[in-house]
Amino acid sequence: xxxxxxxxxxxxxxxxxxxxxxxxxxxxxxxxxxxxxxxxxxxxxxxxxxxxxxxxxxxxxxxxxxxxxxxxxxxxxxxxxxxxxxxxxxxxxxxxxxxxxxxxxxxxxxxxxxxxxxxxxxxxxxxxxxxxxxxxxxxxxxxxxxxxxxxxxxxxxxxxxxxxxxxxxxxxxxxxxxxxxxxxxxxxxxxxxxxxxxxxxxxxxxxxxxxxxxxxxxxxxxxxxxxxxxxxxxxxxxxxxxxxxxxxxxxxxxxxxxxxxxxxxxxxxxxxxxxxxxxxxxxxxxxxxxxxxxxxxxxxxxxxxxxxxxxxxxxxxxxxxxxxxxxxxxxxxxxxxxxxxxxxxxxxxxx
Amino acid sequence: xxxxxxxxxxxxxxxxxxxxxxxxxxxxxxxxxxxxxxxxxxxxxxxxxxxxxxxxxxxxxxxxxxxxxxxxxxxxxxxxxxxxxxxxxxxxxxxxxxxxxxxxxxxxxxxxxxxxxxxxxxxxxxxxxxxxxxxxxxxxxxxxxxxxxxxxxxxxxxxxxxxxxxxxxxxxxxxxxxxxxxxxxxxxxxxxxxxxxxxxxxxxxxxxxxxxxxxxxxxxxxxxxxxxxxxxxxxxxxxxxxxxxxxxxxxxxxxxxxxxxxxxxxxxxxxxxxxxxxxxxxxxxxxxxxxxxxxxxxxxxxxxxxxxxxxxxxxxxxxxxxxxxxxxxxxxxxxxxxxxxxxxxxxxxxxxxxxxxxxxxxxxxxxxxxxxxxxxxxxxxxxxxxxxxx
Numbered sequence: 001x002x003x004x005x006x007x008x009x010x011x012x013x014x015x016x017x018x019x020x021x022x023x024x025x026x027x028x029x030x031x032x033x034x035x036x037x038x039x040x041x042x043x044x045x046x047x048x049x050x051x052x053x054x055x056x057x058x059x060x061x062x063x064x065x066x067x068x069x070x071x072x073x074x075x076x077x078x079x080x081x082x083x084x085x086x087x088x089x090x091x092x093x094x095x096x097x098x099x100x101x102x103x104x105x106x107x108x109x110x111x112x113x114x115x116x117x118x119x120x121x122x123x124x125x126x127x128x129x130x131x132x133x134x135x136x137x138x139x140x141x142x143x144x145x146x147x148x149x150x151x152x153x154x155x156x157x158x159x160x161x162x163x164x165x166x167x168x169x170x171x172x173x174x175x176x177x178x179x180x181x182x183x184x185x186x187x188x189x190x191x192x193x194x195x196x197x198x199x200x201x202x203x204x205x206x207x208x209x210x211x212x213x214x215x216x217x218x219x220x221x222x223x224x225x226x227x228x229x230x231x232x233x234x235x236x237x238x239x240x241x242x243x244x245x246x247x248x249x250x251x252x253x254x255x256x257x258x259x260x261x262x263x264x265x266x267x268x269x270x271x272x273x274x275x276x277x278x279x280x281x282x283x284x285x286x287x288x289x290x291x292x293x294x295x296x297x298x299x300x301x302x303x304x305x306x307x308x309x310x311x312x313x314x315x316x317x318x319x320x321x322x323x324x325x326x327x328x329x330x331x332x333x334x335x336x337x338x339x340x341x342x343x344x345x346x347x348x349x350x351x
Numbered sequence: 352x353x354x355x356x357x358x359x360x361x362x363x364x365x366x367x368x369x370x371x372x373x374x375x376x377x378x379x380x381x382x383x384x385x386x387x388x389x390x391x392x393x394x395x396x397x398x399x400x401x402x403x404x405x406x407x408x409x410x411x412x413x414x415x416x417x418x419x420x421x422x423x424x425x426x427x428x429x430x431x432x433x434x435x436x437x438x439x440x441x442x443x444x445x446x447x448x449x450x451x452x453x454x455x456x457x458x459x460x461x462x463x464x465x466x467x468x469x470x471x472x473x474x475x476x477x478x479x480x481x482x483x484x485x486x487x488x489x490x491x492x493x494x495x496x497x498x499x500x501x502x503x504x505x506x507x508x509x510x511x512x513x514x515x516x517x518x519x520x521x522x523x524x525x526x527x528x529x530x531x532x533x534x535x536x537x538x539x540x541x542x543x544x545x546x547x548x549x550x551x552x553x554x555x556x557x558x559x560x561x562x563x564x565x566x567x568x569x570x571x572x573x574x575x576x577x578x579x580x581x582x583x584x585x586x587x588x589x590x591x592x593x594x595x596x597x598x599x600x601x602x603x604x605x606x607x608x609x610x611x612x613x614x615x616x617x618x619x620x621x622x623x624x625x626x627x628x629x630x631x632x633x634x635x636x637x638x639x640x641x642x643x644x645x646x647x648x649x650x651x652x653x654x655x656x657x658x659x660x661x662x663x664x665x666x667x668x669x670x671x672x673x674x675x676x677x678x679x680x681x682x683x684x685x686x687x688x689x690x691x692x693x694x695x696x697x698x699x700x701x702x703x704x705x706x707x708x709x710x711x712x713x714x715x716x717x718x719x720x721x722x723x724x725x726x727x728x729x730x731x732x733x734x735x736x737x738x739x740x741x
Binding site: 331 | 356376405406408449456458459461463487491
């Protein structure tokens with residue numbers, strides 16, 4: 001599980017391991033928080049472990065760049081400080097890739113590759129070194145690298161499988177998860193935002209479902225069919241357009257709204273949005289907290305079998321970020337009356 | 352139109368770019384008549400701020416004439432002469448309504464980037480990296496101003512551009528730095544860094560009742576300008592700052608200590624390589640020497656006010672000194688919208704003429720050379736004003 005703290009927006013996403021077919025029956029009002037334990041490694045949040053590995057890369061790399069001779073001596077080489085410096089730069093690269101990226105998984109994967117390189121260099125030094133090397137220290141260094149490699153591999157696998165379950169299932173991530181035989185594509189996203197408008201206004205805006213495309217980026221349109229039913233159209237670049245019919249399963253004005261897709265939809269989904277009083281900060285009029293809880297599952301029908309439906313094909317980017325961004329836009333629309341844009345001219349820097 | 356574009360570390364070009372257009376109802380388009388280079392622009396120029404992209408238009412201190420307004424802007428009309436605050440603020444969110452405009456919750460469309468780095472996102476800022484919104488800046492002939500009904504204020508007739516321009520940033524920034532010292536009548540305030548913000552902090556400290564202000568720098572013309580503003584001065588290359596401040600304050604230390612330096616490291620050699628790593632890690636090469644000194648120098652129970660820009664983490668911060676001696680540390684990007692009108696009052700009533708700080712006036716075409724001169728402190732450069740239409 002990944003939890004993201006944002007400015008007035010908290011969101012989390014949980015990959016579900018259950019099969020999609022039975023999921024539908026459990027969706028609806030009052031869904032429980034997602035299972036904890038997903039995305040964890042040795043009791044720590046896997047992204048924390050990844051960050052730790054990133055910092056380890058930076059620290060080790062900096063030592064290799066700045067004090068190559070001392071590092072070479074430490075691992076049992078009498079010479080080779082130039083190579084150690086190069087390895088240091090590479091190490092720093094891994095760290096930057098992990099810490100600066102939105103998704104740490106590729107950076108951690110690159111560390112696994114780097115570990116392999118380190119091990120083969122240490123092996124080559126042992127074989128070719130003769131008297132130039134201290135075999136005991138080299139073996140110690142190799143053992144240390146092996147230990148770190150194990151952690152890197154475990155972390156990379158966790159990140160990848162988490163990414164898959166979170167809907168980013170492409171390439172290596174899909175491969176890893178597929179091998180484990182998990183049901184992919186099922187998805188549970190939660191997110192919160194605080195909006196400086198009265199609760200009734202926020203509820204009414206959401207209840208008018210045709211407003212949803214104003215802040216939900218992937219939504220092309222919602223057409224209200226009657227009191228309870230509506231028709232949703234989503235633009236999904238990878239599989240074209242997806243459509244489904246949704247019905248409101250419960251509504252409590254100013255408090256709660258829940259919906260689910262009806263049988264036979266392209267995308268089985270259900271969600272609940274809760275509205276509760278937020279802070280008033282001494283102004284007498286309270287802001288509104290909106291908590292959103294959405295579950296998607298792969299379609300059981302022909303579409304699921306033929307195109308291999310995953311949430312990634314519908315949402316593209318990380319779905320928890322998508323929902324958080326949607327809520328941020330909801331806040332913008334309700335507070336400022338517009339979706340904020342930084343559209344700007346820019347130079348080309350040619351010549 | 353012409354605009355100053357960032358094309359990589361140390362590489363600026365004045366390019367022909369498309370003119371901005373109204374995107375949202377609360378936008379205005381401003382024809383820029385004067386724009387200044389800020390000390391914090393040098394951090395972009397030197398590549399210290401992450402998430403800059405080639406082609407980004409720089410500049411967050413600017414003013415000009417309204418040439419177009421969206422249907423949601425009723426407070427401005429075409430032809431109005433306005434000065435624009437550097438933080439973009441909606442005026443509607445909880446932060447804006449608390450007067451914390453530089454923490455606007457809606458104006459940074461790239462808030463997720465800032466959240467990764469800092470936990471939560473502050474407001475978007477003109478021409479100051481994608482981390483802070485990715486908005487085009489005002490070192491251009493035209494600029495799009497979002498939430499134009501909240502930020503820009505009209506400049507009274509008869510006031511020159513150079514008198515009004517610095518309401519966009521450095522005058523309010525120096526003023527908020529002084530205000531954060533919670534100065535009591537007769538207090539002694541020390542100011543680290545006598546660049547443009549330090550100069551305004553010195554003058555603001557006097558306005559707020561300081562009895563003595565001590566300016567600390569090493570550049571002779573900056574120390575002279577501080578003296579012209581009524582400050583005593585210390586050259587940190589010639590004096591032991593902590594010892595000197597102790598002596599000057601009867602062994603107590605200054606009541607308020609203003610840090611107006613920020614992350615301005617010029618480190619070479621091996622340490623320079625290490626700094627590069629820290630920069631690419633979005634940690635900046637924060638050189639917190641002035642901040643450390645300000646904490647160490649401050650009198651027991653005093654205020655340390657940080658106006659300098661920091662980006663990431665700092666090393667070896669003397670927090671034990673701050674904790675054990677009951678120091679109050681206050682900081683923040685300036686909530687410019689909160690200060691523009693009261694400070695405009697001070698200009699119109701003749702209490703201050705902010706144009707004193709200008710040392711160079713150049714055309715927009717000369718921007719690349721102007722940045723270099725300002726960074727290297729050549730030709731006694733303290734503040735450059737660029738004219739996009741001359």
